[in-house]
Amino acid sequence: MTTVAASSAPAATKSDAGPTSSRRRTVAWLGLLPFAAYVILFLAIPAVLAVGSGFFTKEGVFTLANLAALANPEIQAQFFASFWVSALTAVIGAVLGAVICFALLGTKPDGALRSVVDSASSVLAQFGGVMLAFAFIATIGTQGLITKSLVQAGFTENIFNSFGGNGTLLYQIPGLVPPYLYFQVPLMVLTFMPAMEGLKTTWGEANAMLGGTRFTYWTRIAMPILAPAFFGSLILLFANAFSSYATAAALISQGGIIPLAIKQQLTSETVVGVANVAGVLALGMVIVMVILMTAYAMLQGRASRWRQ
Amino acid sequence: MSGRASVAPMSPQLSAVSAQPSAARARRQQSPRFGAEPSPAARRIILTVAAVIFLIPIVAMVEFSLRVGQPVNGVQGYGVAHYFAVFDPANGSMYRTLFQGIGNSLTICAITVLIVLVLLLPTMLLVELKFPRLRRVLEFICIIPITIPSIVLVVGFVPVYHTVVRVFxxxxxxxxFAVGIIVLPYAYRPIAANMAALDLVVLSEASRSLGAGWADVFRLILLPNLRRGIFSACFITIAVVLGEYTIASFLSRNVFQTSLVLLKSTDPYVAVIFAVLALIFGFVLLLIIGRLGSAGRNRKASL
Structure with missing residues (x-):
């Protein structure tokens, strides 16, 4: 706040009480224009085009016929795959992440340990993408460290190099689970840790005063309080896996999950037989995401009740 | 329960202090733990197991990048040949796309940071100072890119970029332009958090009443007070841009991540080397953000 004092003395003479406040408000409104224009051009228009294109034929005539793509068994199978990969990695990721949050309780929030955990989680959860795919190719790919060690140990055909009789696990849909967990667990640590830290020491003391054990503390106090935050984070994890593209694209060249199906439809319109299937799939994804994020916002509202 | 329990409440600070050997052991034997905190042994076991599991893929990447030649009789040779190969002029053509991609990514980083500083930051300040009712609207807009995944936006970016190509x-x-949208949620949060911790209206009115013009308020009051949030927003923007793959691959532009995917088929070793380096670079950037944040907290606490 030393800067206030520094600036006041020389500028004291040029006070500008002149222009009317209404004119100044107009000028201030103009200041919002550049950002508004940017957001309209590069967020609103692309979003509307993406979702809206599903409702038009190739000639630009409005139609609902394209929605038939959602009834295509192949598309449905890919939606189903997206759902189960997201659900499985969200549940496992949420449980493992919560255990790590539990282990971090009581460590100093500004300490070196927490700084390292936070930064590492952030990198893996938000910016990994393609690089995480590489990490797992080097770990459980055909020539990966673990795969080769297993082969050398005598398991020439193991779960990683011949999964379900279809070759390398990593290049099939179930193979997405390990790399996805590698960003889901860190995301859980990032989103659930604030809730865990919101547990007040006094509640533990009150429980002990009233004769409760650590077991009753967890089952009667901590778990009910943490439940909304936990399920909120679980939903966020599901949404994160559901919308993730880069990791899957770097591993799997064909379709299999919805983001990959969108890519297939954009690069070469195939199989389904109606136009603008990518737009229909985008619409499907947005509907799922809006439902998820609404549920997340509601659970977050409940969870924040316990924080002052 | 025993009176001792109320005498020695378990707060995080106290339990950290109680890492001292004898006193801690005495306390642990006498009073049961009744908070949520794990026992030191449980904490150590969980964190060690988690650290080992999460380091395996990183170690595997390093091991992979050090492999030289095919294994002979099941024994793999190791060396730093692939690291030197990157700088060998003879391989120049092979890595040209990669270095071009890195260069493009850095350019995009610079422009995206500029978008954050020139478009987002002034708008946030204006809303905070002049249109506080629009705060929720701005927040909502900045969070939309999380709800609409990049893979969906890309479907709309393709036609929009037909026009962009004609103009630029x-x-x-x-x-x-497109990456700047993806970055919005990440850049918005640190700046907003920094703003929430200050009363910018009072600060700017105080300096205005002392005679400062808006330029002085901006330069001498707002920017210095928000520098932590601004730095964090810029660093996180850089990390997001360097990791961006979806948009670039759909719009067929060569950036760092797309060139890594291309290189994977011709020289997987060098692709893995650069992936490890990028992960470490991102980690360091975020570590700096973390330190900036905690330095801010400490200073506020001491004021």
Whole structure:
């Protein structure tokens, strides 16, 4: 706040009480224009085009016929795959992440340990993408460290190099689970840790005063309080896996999950037989995401009740 | 329960202090733990197991990048040959796309940071100072890119970029317009958090009443007070841009991540080397953000 004092003395003479406040408000409104224009051009228009294109034929005539793509068994199978990969990695990721949050309780929030955990989680959860795919190719790919060690140990055909009789696990849909967990667990640590830290020491003391054990503390106090935050984070994890593209694209060249199906439809319109299937799939994804994020916002509202 | 329990409440600070050997052991034997905190042994076991599991893929990447030649009789040779190969002029053509991609990504980083500083930051300040009712609207807009995944936006970016190419050409830097949108949620949060911790209205009115013009308020009051949030927003923007793959690959621009995917088929070793380096670089950037944040907390606490 030393800067206030520094600036006041020389500028004291040029006070500008002149222009009317209404004119100044107009000028201030103009200041919002550049950002508004940017957001309209590069967020609103692309979003509307993406979702809206599903409702038009190739000639630009409005139609609902394209929605038939959602009834295509192949598309449905890919939606189903997206759902189960997201659900499985969200549940496992949420449980493992919560255990790590539990282990971090009581460590100093500004300490070196927490700084390292936070930064590492952030990198893996938000910016990994393609690089995480590489990490797992080097770990459980055909020539990966673990795969080769297993082969050398005598398991020439193991779960990683011949999964379900279809070759390398990593290049099939179930193979997405390990790399996805590698960003889901860190995301859980990032989103659930604030809730865990919101547990007040006094509640533990009150429980002990009233004769409760650590077991009753967890089952009667901590778990009910943490439940909304936990399920909120679980939903966020599901949404994160559901919308993730880069990791899957770097591993799997064909379709299999919805983001990959969108890519297939954009690069070469195939199989389904109606136009603008990518737009229909985008619409499907947005509907799922809006439902998820609404549920997340509601659970977050409940969870924040316990924080002052 | 025993009176001792109320005498020695378990707060985080106390339990950290109680890492001292004898006193801690005495306390642990006498009073049961009744908070949520794990026992030191449980904490150590969980964190060690988690650290080992999460380091395996990183170690595997390093091991992979050090492999030289095919294994002979099941024994793999190791060396730093692949690391030197990157700088060998003879391989120049092989890595040209990679270095071009890195260069393009850095350009896009610079322009995206500029978008954050020139478009987002002034708008946030204006809303905070003049239109506080629009705060929720701005927050909502900045969070939309999380709800609409990049893979969906890309479907709309393809036609939008037909127009962009006509106006600005097809140079890689034009990607910054699209990437700037993806970055919004990440850049918004640190600046907003920094703003929430200050009363910018009072600060600016105080300096205005002392005679400062708006330029002085901006330069001498707002920017210095918000520098932590601004730095964090810029660093996180850089990390997001360097990791961006979806948009670039759909709009067929060559950036760092797309060139890594291309290189994977011709020279997987060098692709893995650069992936490890990028992960470490991102980690360091975020570590710096973390330190900036905690330095801010400490200073506020001491004031």
């Amino acid at each position: 050409g097809s140079a890689p830097w034009t990607l910054a």
